[in-house]
Amino acid sequence: MGIFVVMEGIDGAGKSTQAKLLAKWFEKKGYEVVLTKEPTDTAFGKLIRRLVLTGGKEGIIDGARISHEAEALLFAADRAEHVHKLIKPSLESGKVVISDRYFYSSLAYQWARGLDLKWLIDLNRFAVRPDLVVLLDLPVKESMKRINGRGIKTEFDKIVELQKKVRENYLKLAEMFPEIKIVNAQNSIEDIHRDIVGLVEQEILSKV
Ligand SMILES: Nc1ncnc2c1ncn2[C@@H]1O[C@H](COP(=O)(O)OP(=O)(O)O)[C@@H](O)[C@H]1O
Numbered sequence: 001m002g003i004f005v006v007m008e009g010i011d012g013a014g015k016s017t018q019a020k021l022l023a024k025w026f027e028k029k030g031y032e033v034v035l036t037k038e039p040t041d042t043a044f045g046k047l048i049r050r051l052v053l054t055g056g057k058e059g060i061i062d063g064a065r066i067s068h069e070a071e072a073l074l075f076a077a078d079r080a081e082h083v084h085k086l087i088k089p090s091l092e093s094g095k096v097v098i099s100d101r102y103f104y105s106s107l108a109y110q111w112a113r114g115l116d117l118k119w120l121i122d123l124n125r126f127a128v129r130p131d132l133v134v135l136l137d138l139p140v141k142e143s144m145k146r147i148n149g150r151g152i153k154t155e156f157d158k159i160v161e162l163q164k165k166v167r168e169n170y171l172k173l174a175e176m177f178p179e180i181k182i183v184n185a186q187n188s189i190e191d192i193h194r195d196i197v198g199l200v201e202q203e204i205l206s207k208v
């Protein structure tokens with residue numbers, strides 16, 4: 001079996017930056033790496049971007065044209081395809097899978113939209129558990145500074161409020177799921193990478 005690592009955190013926390021660095025680190029060590037993300041680039045992911053993420057690339061504006069339940073189901077459908085077509089086969093052939101977001105995003109965000117956490121956990125029960133989930137944690141103010149350049153100009157206060165709730169949800173989830181490890185995402189890119197490598201060594205490589 002391969003190794004499955006997930007990056008989680010609010011928008012702008014540094015997930016894609018750290019996912020890429022970790023992928024390179026594993027490759028240097030001779031592993032075959034699959035770097036992937038959710039929402040995916042498949043037809044389901046495209047549907048989500050069209051129906052749910054109406055606020056532009058960040059998708060954090062609550063302008064959803066569909067119900068929150070339908071939104072949660074679409075994310076779960078996208079994830080089911082992701083798990084069955086890419087994640088499981090890659091792990092079975094011994095590869096390292098690094099995913100930028102996974103079902104913890106559904107728990108943090110769709111819970112913040114008011115959905116029932118237990119229903120969300122049940123809905124995502126098909127999703128194989130990662131070996132390690134890195135929660136990149138930082139204050140919303142800092143993350144907003146980072147993604148300012150992405151062009152959010154409208155509904156700023158609403159976005160900040162939602163992101164704060166999502167951050168709190170992630171921290172609560174970290175107490176419920178032992179695979180989630182919190183990393184301080186306010187440090188430099190290099191320091192965070194070093195922390196993540198430390199977790200990979202401690203939580204995964206030392207155990208195989
Ligand atoms: N540790 C860091 N310190 C400062 N800026 C960062 C850091 N990590 C990432 N960034 C920058 O912040 C922005 C968001 O990072 P990104 O990796 O795209 O976040 P996410 O994938 O979580 O949305 C990018 O412009 C990136 O270069």
Ligand SMILES: Cc1cn([C@H]2C[C@H](O)[C@@H](COP(=O)(O)OP(=O)(O)O)O2)c(=O)[nH]c1=O
Nearest residue numbers: 038039057058059060075101105106109110
């Ligand atoms: C995977 C996932 C993402 N999201 C949200 C988090 C982000 O605000 C948004 C889009 O994710 P994001 O990582 O910004 O993807 P991209 O840049 O490729 O569009 O979707 C959910 O609400 N639930 C989920 O299950």
